[in-house]
Amino acid sequence: MKRDEKMEKKKMLTGLQPTGVITLGNYIGAIKQMVDYQEKYDSIIFIADMHAITIPQDPETLANNIRQLIALYIACGIDPKKNTIFLQSENPYHANISWMLECNTYFGELSRMTQFKDKSKKNANFSAGLFTYPVLMASDILAYDVDYVPVGIDQKQHVEIARDIAIRFNKKYGETFKVPEPLIRAEGTKIMDLQSPDKKMSKSSENQKGVIRLLDDTAVIRKKIMSATTDSMGKINFDIENQPGISNLINIYVSLSGMSKEDVVEKFAESNYGTFKTAVADLVVEEIEKIQKRYNDLINSEELDRILDVGIEKALKTSREKYELMKQKIGLRR
Numbered sequence: 001m002k003r004d005e006k007m008e009k010k011k012m013l014t015g016l017q018p019t020g021v022i023t024l025g026n027y028i029g030a031i032k033q034m035v036d037y038q039e040k041y042d043s044i045i046f047i048a049d050m051h052a053i054t055i056p057q058d059p060e061t062l063a064n065n066i067r068q069l070i071a072l073y074i075a076c077g078i079d080p081k082k083n084t085i086f087l088q089s090e091n092p093y094h095a096n097i098s099w100m101l102e103c104n105t106y107f108g109e110l111s112r113m114t115q116f117k118d119k120s121k122k123n124a125n126f127s128a129g130l131f132t133y134p135v136l137m138a139s140d141i142l143a144y145d146v147d148y149v150p151v152g153i154d155q156k157q158h159v160e161i162a163r164d165i166a167i168r169f170n171k172k173y174g175e176t177f178k179v180p181e182p183l184i185r186a187e188g189t190k191i192m193d194l195q196s197p198d199k200k201m202s203k204s205s206e207n208q209k210g211v212i213r214l215l216d217d218t219a220v221i222r223k224k225i226m227s228a229t230t231d232s233m234g235k236i237n238f239d240i241e242n243q244p245g246i247s248n249l250i251n252i253y254v255s256l257s258g259m260s261k262e263d264v265v266e267k268f269a270e271s272n273y274g275t276f277k278t279a280v281a282d283l284v285v286e287e288i289e290k291i292q293k294r295y296n297d298l299i300n301s302e303e304l305d306r307i308l309d310v311g312i313e314k315a316l317k318t319s320r321e322k323y324e325l326m327k328q329k330i331g332l333r334r
């Protein structure tokens, strides 16, 4: 019985770029969904550090971001026992597979990638890696025969090109790759900037007073919530149009407490904004303190290195088999 159940579990894989510190928006909008997925799927989560260098990176900052991101994801509930976690740059097969796939990908189709068009417009001196980035992403995915690739909507086109490449390769050389499906993250609750609640809370925002980052000092987090923009209505109501600030705080409360919107509004019906903000701050700080505690235990620990050692070993084994199979199919043999 147990064995059958295990055999039925579908495989998923996703990559995370090690750039910047995760915000409360990322946590509520993306990470919590991944924590749910790990119960359902046999999952592989890797740090896409080779993708990060498609644009210039300071070496020390990059190295710090990589370790920080892994520790933070685990602290947020990504369970190393349920997920294979590894660094892309520790697996040479990704780039090798990518080359073989590049030779089966058209210049024209890569030229049509909207993210490439956007990014290359911003800086005329872009690298060749920025252009071939979707093929490296295809190799990340196709190396592991996964069923699903959970990504945000901005990455959908890259999963689609991975599918096209897989189908083309299978046709040309015979069945080699499983063709995966994108699992587009449900829109979910969008967390807005605390200072400008008409804008998404974003790590790149100029005014950091409106953005909560998971590694912010908890006293600072509290202050940011207490000084969140509200309105002059004086009543706790969910009304995005007229009370965007209060509605955003309700959304945060709902997401972290698991209560329904109606119950939250009812609970605070008699409260003034100060009382409600204090309650939101208590909840956010409680959640983030747990994450920070786990993070601090992990960040300089050998445990983190052991997790990565176990992960890379598994990843190498599977991707090496795919790499060897591709070479055979293509005719790269003695």
Ligand code: AMP
Binding pocket: 025, 026, 027, 028, 029, 030, 151, 152, 153, 185, 189, 190, 191, 192, 200, 201, 202, 203
């Ligand atoms: P980004 O940090 O913009 O690369 O976002 C990564 C993912 O986090 C997105 O695909 C969204 O699913 C989620 N996300 C980012 N910001 C927010 C936000 N303010 N509210 C909800 N989800 C968000």
Ligand code: TRP
Binding pocket: 013, 014, 015, 016, 017, 048, 051, 136, 137, 140, 141, 149, 150, 151, 155, 158
């Ligand atoms: N390109 C993705 C991003 O910027 C990260 C990524 C790299 C990825 N390889 C992947 C996501 C493979 C899913 C599957 O967010």
